[in-house]
Amino acid sequence: MTYTRETDHGTPAAIATGKSVTLTIDGQAVTLPEGTSIMRAASLLGGSIPKLCATDSVESFGSCRLCLVEVEGRNGYPASCTTPVAEGMVVRTQTDRLKKLRRGVMELYISDHPLDCLTCGANGDCELQDQAGAVGLRDVRYGYDGATNMGQAKDQSNPYFDFDPSKCILCSRCVRACDEVQGTFALTIEGMGFDSKVSASQGEGFLGSECVSCGACVQACPTASLIEKKVVEVGTPDRAVVTTCAYCGVGCTFRAEMRGEELVRMVPWKDGKANRGHSCVKGRFAWGYAQHQDRILNPMIRASVSEPWREVSWDEAIAYTASEFRRIQAKYGTRSIGGITSSRCTNEETFLVQKLIRQGFGNNNVDTCARVCHSPTGYGLSQTFGTSAGTQDFDSVMQADVILVIGANPTDGHPVFASRMKRRLRQGAKLIVMDPRRTDLVKSPHVEADHHLPLRPGTNVAMLTAMAHVIVTEKLYDEAFIRERCDGQEFADWADFVSQPARSPEAIEPLTGVKADEVRAAARLYATGGNGAIYYGLGVTEHSQGSSTVMAIANLAMATGNVGREGVGVNPLRGQNNVQGACDMGSFPHEFSGYRHVSDTATRSLFEQAWGVTLDAEPGLRIPNMLDAATDGTFKGLFVQGEDILQSDPNTHHVAAGLAAMECVVVQDLFLNETANYAHVFLPGSTFLEKDGTFTNAERRIQRVRKVMAPLNGYADWEIVQLVANAMGLNWTYDHPSQIMDEIAALTPTFAGVHYDRLEAEGSLQWPANDAAPDGTPTMHIGGFVRGKGKFVVTDYVPTDEKTGPRFPLLLTTGRILSHYNVGAQTRRTANTAWHPEDRLEIHPSDAENRGIKEGDWVALKSRAGETTLRAQVTERVAPGVVYTTFHHPETQANVITTDYSDWATNCPEYKVTAVQVMPSNGPSDWQRDYADQAKMSRRIAPLEAAE
Amino acid sequence: MSDETEVMSTGDRLIYMANQIARNLAAQGEGEAVASTASHIAKFWDPHMRARIVALSAERPDALSPIAAQAVRAISA
Numbered sequence A: 001m002t003y004t005r006e007t008d009h010g011t012p013a014a015i016a017t018g019k020s021v022t023l024t025i026d027g028q029a030v031t032l033p034e035g036t037s038i039m040r041a042a043s044l045l046g047g048s049i050p051k052l053c054a055t056d057s058v059e060s061f062g063s064c065r066l067c068l069v070e071v072e073g074r075n076g077y078p079a080s081c082t083t084p085v086a087e088g089m090v091v092r093t094q095t096d097r098l099k100k101l102r103r104g105v106m107e108l109y110i111s112d113h114p115l116d117c118l119t120c121g122a123n124g125d126c127e128l129q130d131q132a133g134a135v136g137l138r139d140v141r142y143g144y145d146g147a148t149n150m151g152q153a154k155d156q157s158n159p160y161f162d163f164d165p166s167k168c169i170l171c172s173r174c175v176r177a178c179d180e181v182q183g184t185f186a187l188t189i190e191g192m193g194f195d196s197k198v199s200a201s202q203g204e205g206f207l208g209s210e211c212v213s214c215g216a217c218v219q220a221c222p223t224a225s226l227i228e229k230k231v232v233e234v235g236t237p238d239r240a241v242v243t244t245c246a247y248c249g250v251g252c253t254f255r256a257e258m259r260g261e262e263l264v265r266m267v268p269w270k271d272g273k274a275n276r277g278h279s280c281v282k283g284r285f286a287w288g289y290a291q292h293q294d295r296i297l298n299p300m301i302r303a304s305v306s307e308p309w310r311e312v313s314w315d316e317a318i319a320y321t322a323s324e325f326r327r328i329q330a331k332y333g334t335r336s337i338g339g340i341t342s343s344r345c346t347n348e349e350t351f352l353v354q355k356l357i358r359q360g361f362g363n364n365n366v367d368t369c370a371r372v373c374h375s376p377t378g379y380g381l382s383q384t385f386g387t388s389a390g391t392q393d394f395d396s397v398m399q400a401d402v403i404l405v406i407g408a409n410p411t412d413g414h415p416v417f418a419s420r421m422k423r424r425l426r427q428g429a430k431l432i433v434m435d436p437r438r439t440d441l442v443k444s445p446h447v448e449a450d451h452h453l454p455l456r457p458g459t460n461v462a463m464l465t466a467m468a469h470v471i472v473t474e475k476l477y478d479e480a481f482i483r484e485r486c487d488g489q490e491f492a493d494w495a496d497f498v499s500q501p502a503r504s505p506e507a508i509e510p511l512t513g514v515k516a517d518e519v520r521a522a523a524r525l526y527a528t529g530g531n532g533a534i535y536y537g538l539g540v541t542e543h544s545q546g547s548s549t550v551m552a553i554a555n556l557a558m559a560t561g562n563v564g565r566e567g568v569g570v571n572p573l574r575g576q577n578n579v580q581g582a583c584d585m586g587s588f589p590h591e592f593s594g595y596r597h598v599s600d601t602a603t604r605s606l607f608e609q610a611w612g613v614t615l616d617a618e619p620g621l622r623i624p625n626m627l628d629a630a631t632d633g634t635f636k637g638l639f640v641q642g643e644d645i646l647q648s649d650p651n652t653h654h655v656a657a658g659l660a661a662m663e664c665v666v667v668q669d670l671f672l673n674e675t676a677n678y679a680h681v682f683l684p685g686s687t688f689l690e691k692d693g694t695f696t697n698a699e700r701r702i703q704r705v706r707k708v709m710a711p712l713n714g715y716a717d718w719e720i721v722q723l724v725a726n727a728m729g730l731n732w733t734y735d736h737p738s739q740i741m742d743e744i745a746a747l748t749p750t751f752a753g754v755h756y757d758r759l760e761a762e763g764s765l766q767w768p769a770n771d772a773a774p775d776g777t778p779t780m781h782i783g784g785f786v787r788g789k790g791k792f793v794v795t796d797y798v799p800t801d802e803k804t805g806p807r808f809p810l811l812l813t814t815g816r817i818l819s820h821y822n823v824g825a826q827t828r829r830t831a832n833t834a835w836h837p838e839d840r841l842e843i844h845p846s847d848a849e850n851r852g853i854k855e856g857d858w859v860a861l862k863s864r865a866g867e868t869t870l871r872a873q874v875t876e877r878v879a880p881g882v883v884y885t886t887f888h889h890p891e892t893q894a895n896v897i898t899t900d901y902s903d904w905a906t907n908c909p910e911y912k913v914t915a916v917q918v919m920p921s922n923g924p925s926d927w928q929r930d931y932a933d934q935a936k937m938s939r940r941i942a943p944l945e946a947a948e
Numbered sequence B: 001m002s003d004e005t006e007v008m009s010t011g012d013r014l015i016y017m018a019n020q021i022a023r024n025l026a027a028q029g030e031g032e033a034v035a036s037t038a039s040h041i042a043k044f045w046d047p048h049m050r051a052r053i054v055a056l057s058a059e060r061p062d063a064l065s066p067i068a069a070q071a072v073r074a075i076s077a
């Protein structure tokens, strides 16, 4: 693909009303939806009306007057961006009179603009330049030194883009993008007339302002006033390749804009169905880690973790890996080794890792990091609805009337979806937030929750059951839906259970700490407010009762008839880019791709025929079970692709003990991560920019990842797995990931229609995509549940065993922030550290005062599992009795604190509840110091010996 | 539970897990809870873990709750 800009139709598509109008533009007749602007209509016909203040990501404004047209029978020259099409209208866009008027407008703009085009970063990619050409401006009568903007200082505080006021034409596209697209409202136009000026949060500069660096304003800016630093540095791009973000489960698609082999910028793709042209700071800007000097590019091995690493050839590393795994199996048995697939790698790579384990290792000891995030979603939704995935696409939120957000902070975790949700809220949808923290959604510019239920961590099931109590006892349920779609007896049992007085909002108030009236009001709103849509996150799943909570959510949705159409549903907000895909691809020890149990003979024989081996019919070990078995001496070898279990999994001491007890740990990753401190083989991995494949986002949308540059380490990750497989005697012969997808399609009914040529043609597909749903499935369970009848499951509140007491009186809950991703291995290696240089402990002012803790003080955080130190942030965002931190930095290792308690059904760790004490401290704990020393020792790489 | 730092042994953890499953399913009524606890363990625990819990239930008969104990008996049959 050579470089062309995406077409800008000038104004957004009209809101669908079903009606259309026919008109004539420059002699051509055209029929379009009512509400379309004349500017957009002309553009859709292939023409283009000159414009400056209009762009199709934001509503038109009508300030520049460059887009004037003539309309027969109307006086004057209306602005085409603000004038909607009308039946029978006759429009002319190019007349001598219009040309003259436009030239006049342009002349004024140019006379006020520095004419340093030749040295400007945007030269060749500037709309002002283009439009001056388009209107045929040759001469400026007013001189070139309009005093307004010249000589103003640039704001270069943002690490990724610059703001140069002297190039600003005051079109306010940036302001509107920040308001309408992003919803942050960080920009204003200050001052009047010649003194007006774009300003970030009253003149603080971009970095110090509310700006979250999403880039929407930069994209909207027609000039070099807001410009990516990288474009200034490298120059304008000469080709573009569409690919998918490798950070979060929103799955934004981008044009990777290249200059030769160098990535210049990632521009959100307007046709991307998940992001619709928007992005967040991570996907848009934080890709510098791909070229970071810490990346390991050569394979390394060592006999023991106390030795330094030794760089070896790929052949040697692969042969050593295969021989170690075979040696261990010969000595300790077939089931003594296993592997972990990565939610960051592609579907194809994940499929290959589980295939390597099932076919090559001969057991089912495969698990994935979804274990520690959304395994309860898989369990809970498959029990109640029959599929392990969310029910809607992201667009669905625009039809929701009541949005219930539980244990999720989309503003930070799923920013692009949050922007969409906020847009819907600004249109008037109601909002209920159930979260111990006063998250940004509870109150932010132009968005305020109608109800915030700040429940005590660990009481989700009690709270949701109390809402069900209100819905059942006040007869707010949807009887017709239940009768037609659900099992009647199960509903009756459930209704009986939730109606008991012990489950009323009043009865559970002492447990949850939330006023009963507020709970009642929220339940009534959800049940009766129109389309009710539930969005939830890790605050639901990462609990002892994670699976029960997911089922309690599904019960609420079924009881109120909020499943099976647009605008409603149950929507897990998935963390990592491909966590949905990793689950779909058979990464769990008890099931093959498409969620089919390994004991199912028909499915197993399908795989046995395809792979030519007998497969194990017994479920394998999950990650915590593998670590236990390792400590017990029965599990000795582990292949870890693209995960850092030492940092991301709970109870670091337990993980470290398990890893240390193994004889061969193989880590395939970009960096020497924390897990690699315990590894014997390091296989350097590739980034998403360096390979082909697919990711599946939280809406079940399968999207292409495209290679834009050669892998620095020599191989794509799928090729490395194939090398290991072949060294173990498996004879794999894939030349391209499309062949792996063909195999997945052949073996997985829900993926039967997923092939690269279809993805190429459609852009993306939402599974199930097969003969029954050739174009995929945006909304699930229309007309009936996948499992047949919807199943109401009684969810009894069982308090966690992790209890506060005199020594550990506070509850710690953990989470993440916008600018970092998971364990931070990538984002910490980018300029995103400007926003979050360290993990901090949020503590309520009263708890802080009791302990003599002030903002910024070092504090020791101690639980039954361990101790660490970090700095305090005193804030009312957390309730008294609750403290909160992120886990993005290995120096803090929040998981030293988290315990082994986990979800009863899936062993998903209880990250969200740990009893802790917080005390003033004056520096790192002993453990942190020891750990830092050990990590340093473990990362030594021996100098290469001289060649013989 | 005491406030001392605790690291569960694998045996303790398996017992804890079996009891935790049983406790979360108890609201279904005893008969159904035993059956679902048994099928849950059969479906999600690897053979080694299952053998271990069967052995543990014999070694430490009081460690398992009544529902968990019956479920373990069911999977050992």
Ligand code: SF4
Pocket: A174, A177, A178, A182, A184, A185, A186, A187, A200, A210, A211, A212, A213, A214, A215, A216, A217, A218
């Ligand atoms: S980068 Fe995003 S948040 Fe920041 S000012 Fe621009 S649009 Fe607003």
Ligand code: SF4
Pocket: A167, A168, A169, A170, A171, A172, A173, A174, A175, A198, A217, A220, A221, A222, A223, A225, A226
């Ligand atoms: S910074 Fe760019 S988008 Fe914003 S008003 Fe100025 S020219 Fe327009």
Ligand code: SF4
Pocket: A245, A246, A247, A248, A249, A250, A251, A252, A275, A279, A280, A281, A282, A283, A284, A414, A415, A416, A417
């Ligand atoms: S991190 Fe998520 S929201 Fe941000 S650009 Fe990537 S996919 Fe989109």
Ligand code: FES
Pocket: A050, A051, A052, A053, A054, A061, A062, A063, A064, A065, A066, A067, A079, A080, A081, A082
């Ligand atoms: S583009 Fe229509 S007024 Fe500016």
